[in-house]
Amino acid sequence: MLKMLNANWIAVEDYQFPGGWTNATSSTDKESRARALCRQLEAGKILFFPKLPYEFPSVEREFLLSREWNELRLHKNVSYRPGDDVMRGFSGDHGTETHLHDILRNYSANVVKFLRDFLRPYAGEWKLDFASFRPFEEEGRDLSLHKRNDLLHVDAFRLRPTRGGRILRVFTNLHATKPRVWYAIDDFGYVAEKYAADAGLSRFAAKNGALRRNVSRWAAGLGLARLSRTPYDRFMLRFHDYLKENEDFQANSPKLRLEFPPLATWMVFTDGVAHAAMSGQFAMEQTLLIPPQALVAPESAPYRILERIAARPLIS
Ligand SMILES: [Fe+2]
Secondary structure, eight states: OOOOOOEEEEEEEEEEEEEEEESSSSSSHHHHHEEEEEEETTTTTTEEEEOOOOOHHHHHHHHSSSSSGGGGTSSSSSEEEETEEEEEEEOOOOOHHHHHHHHHHHHHHHHHHHHHHHTTTTTTTTTTEEEEESSSSSOOOOOOGGGSSSSOOOOSSSSOTTTTOEEEEEEOOSSOOOOOOEEEOOOOHHHHHTTTTTTHHHHHHHHOOOHHHHHHHHHHHHTOOGOOOOOOHHHHHHHHHHHHHHHHHHHHOOOEEEOOOOTTTEEEEETEEEEEEEOOOOOOEEEEEOOOOGGGGGGGSSSHHHHHHHHOOOHH
């Protein structure tokens, strides 16, 4: 079932680059407008900008579009870690590597600068995660089932548990002429009610026992963050794979088709909005993790929805 409408994206008309907010002048006005948009985002809406809302010099965009990047095909994307200024996924000549690294560093810094103003309720609270450059055509990519981008899924990170925090992603379609096409389902409650039990939610919730909590505390004390996944993190990893494997969900869920035109930017909580990138080439993306205490609508968070269904706590 496919709904041909864009009801779940909100075109933001009162923010632009340069200049920022166009209607709000006082910081109180900006804060309340931003808070209303955070609430919409947390409820599953996609915020959409038809033009770049942050600085991205055309000379840098043109460089990214000027080649096919075939030397990167061993990797899914090129990733950039702002925290330690490290780029991964590139294997080519040193000059190109340095140039690409500079562009990703600037891109990440400019998106963060924009978000500090635009999503001000989260500023200072988020954990800045990776950025990525996605140069390959999504349609027909040869990836293993669980890595495929063109199957509907919710995001979960294997090595970076969020412990109930939310995954916010900002995308820009850099392609000069082609849209980036997504399918999306904005209602996490619907997906969870229909499929979480079959994906084994009660099994994950039941494991929220004293032993595991003690192991997590012990591991956290030793700085072994990898072991400190909550039952929520473990379930979401399983749910990501389960949804991609589920033919009924892929074929019959009421999804929306979204076309993001060239130079459009959009942001979405991809842990709640199931999504699939069906086609498109040359995209940029920056991820931020928003901790539970910074959410303006915590009742919309996937961990809260799953806790209601499981009738058990899933994060400690
Ligand atoms: Fe995803």
